[in-house]
Amino acid sequence: MTELYEQLTTYEGRPTSTSGVGKDLVNTPMIRHWCEAMGDTNPAYDGPGAVAPPTMLQAWTMGGLSGHTDRSGAYDELSALLDGAGYTSIVATDCEQEYLRPLRPGDRITFDAVIESVSPRKTTKLGTGHFVTTRMDIRADGQLAGTHRFRILKYAPAAREPKGTRPRPVINRDNAGFWEGVGRHRLLIQRCGGCGTLRLPWLPGCNDCGSPEWDTVEACGAGTVYSYVVMHHPPFPAFDPPYAVALIELAEGVRMISNVVGVPYDKVRIGMPVQLEFLRVDPELELPVFRGGEV
Amino acid sequence: MRVGDRLPPLEIPITRTLIVAGAIASRDYQDVHHDAELARQKGSPDIFMNILTTNGLVGRYITDHFGPGAVLRKVAIRLGAPNYPGDTMTLTGTVTDLDGATAQVRVVGANGLGHHVTGTVTLTLPEEAGS
Numbered sequence: 001m002t003e004l005y006e007q008l009t010t011y012e013g014r015p016t017s018t019s020g021v022g023k024d025l026v027n028t029p030m031i032r033h034w035c036e037a038m039g040d041t042n043p044a045y046d047g048p049g050a051v052a053p054p055t056m057l058q059a060w061t062m063g064g065l066s067g068h069t070d071r072s073g074a075y076d077e078l079s080a081l082l083d084g085a086g087y088t089s090i091v092a093t094d095c096e097q098e099y100l101r102p103l104r105p106g107d108r109i110t111f112d113a114v115i116e117s118v119s120p121r122k123t124t125k126l127g128t129g130h131f132v133t134t135r136m137d138i139r140a141d142g143q144l145a146g147t148h149r150f151r152i153l154k155y156a157p158a159a160r161e162p163k164g165t166r167p168r169p170v171i172n173r174d175n176a177g178f179w180e181g182v183g184r185h186r187l188l189i190q191r192c193g194g195c196g197t198l199r200l201p202w203l204p205g206c207n208d209c210g211s212p213e214w215d216t217v218e219a220c221g222a223g224t225v226y227s228y229v230v231m232h233h234p235p236f237p238a239f240d241p242p243y244a245v246a247l248i249e250l251a252e253g254v255r256m257i258s259n260v261v262g263v264p265y266d267k268v269r270i271g272m273p274v275q276l277e278f279l280r281v282d283p284e285l286e287l288p289v290f291r292g293g294e295v
Numbered sequence: 296m297r298v299g300d301r302l303p304p305l306e307i308p309i310t311r312t313l314i315v316a317g318a319i320a321s322r323d324y325q326d327v328h329h330d331a332e333l334a335r336q337k338g339s340p341d342i343f344m345n346i347l348t349t350n351g352l353v354g355r356y357i358t359d360h361f362g363p364g365a366v367l368r369k370v371a372i373r374l375g376a377p378n379y380p381g382d383t384m385t386l387t388g389t390v391t392d393l394d395g396a397t398a399q400v401r402v403v404g405a406n407g408l409g410h411h412v413t414g415t416v417t418l419t420l421p422e423e424a425g426s
Contacts, residue, residue, distance in 0.1 A: 033319075033320045034320040034321070034351065036316070037316035037317045037320035037321075037348070037351070038317065038348070038351040039307075039355065040351070040354075040355040040358070042355070042358050042363050043363050044358075044364075053351065053354060053355075054354060054366075054370070055347075055351045055353070055354035055355075055370055056321070056351065058321070058347055058350075059322050059347060062322035062323060063322075064322045064324065065324050089337055089338065090325075091374075092345070092346035093346075093374055094372070094373050094374070095346050095347075095350055095371070095372050096370075096371035096372075097369065097371070098368065098369045099366075099367055099368055099369070157338035
């Protein structure tokens with residue numbers, strides 16, 4: 001157990017508010033403003049005999065712009081401890097409420113809250129920090145009306161790494177023509193000058209007859225997904241996993257590795273028809289990719 | 296009504312106005328819910344919906360469907376992907392338990408980034424629906 005965490009756990013069980021008093025009695029205008037914001041037209045919240053929307057429970061306990069004046073030191077101390085350790089950001093993650101009796105205009109709200117637990121250090125998508133769970137009992141005119149368990153994450157925001165650029169293709173004398181074609185938005189397939197066999201990727205000679213002679217055929221752009229994988233891990237800069245890497249079979253019969261775009265990664269399927277397009281991934285690089293879906 | 300029944304989905308456009316109005320109506324003045332500039336300084340791309348508004352929308356989704364006679368007993372939610380302006384959240388629900396007039400509904404609110412909210416609502420059904 002780290003020293004900080006040991007210190008944090010000493011706050012478990014300590015009250016954060018004792019006999020806190022709601023700043024306003026339960027009232028019709030605040031109920032109406034809430035319903036307007038939520039788009040809630042439930043007639044139970046309007047007119048004579050109206051009750052407050054149960055999910056408004058926490059709102060009656062909020063400090064508002066002027067803040068809490070009756071909060072005990074424990075919560076502020078805990079917050080300061082976490083701030084001091086660099087966990088300066090806060091986000092609410094869970095809210096569990098139980099409604100025991102409806103709140104009605106005129107009810108006077110009081111509440112007691114306790115720090116229920118502080119989690120060990122956790123690393124989340126947002127960053128690293130500690131979850132703090134509080135439990136509050138809310139009373140209306142002294143009678144228990146609801147309970148409210150609330151969990152926040154106090155965290156240090158994960159540093160955003162500058163997005164890297166895509167790896168450059170290795171261009172040499174054997175494949176320069178391919179990339180020159182991509183630059184003109186043409187996907188060029190090599191054709192053997194000896195036996196006419198098509199080949200992709202480009203190679204200096206024919207695998208079938210060995211001839212070094214060749215010319216090119218422009219792909220029509222139609223293709224199907226021959227096979228694919230979905231890349232989840234590890235993440236590389238400039239790539240945003242998960243994404244599909246596919247082996248595309250072109251209409252001409254040769255295959256190439258590319259990305260399928262325009263379709264969620266988990267909707268890519270073998271046999272899916274795709275259409276060639278060119279994607280500018282950064283100012284210096286364009287790549288042939290394949291759009292799936294409605295072709 | 297039976298266990299496994301699905302509630303019709305409710306689409307909620309996440310406007311800047313909804314985020315701010317919800318935050319203020321819930322008395323939540325945290326800057327990340329109304330000030331885009333300060334939200335960005337804190338590492339968020341924009342303002343985002345507060346949990347109290349999400350809670351209110353989940354409650355509304357249930358009572359819109361079951362009617363004003365339905366009484367919410369418990370709402371337990373967990374937040375995931377934030378609701379940023381310009382997105383749409385689609386709430387869906389499935390009845391997961393039925394015991395007399397008490398029903399439990401599993402609710403999911405999905406936006407363009409993933410699941411904004413997942414949760415469980417326990418309610419007492421209006422008399423006509425419970426019989």
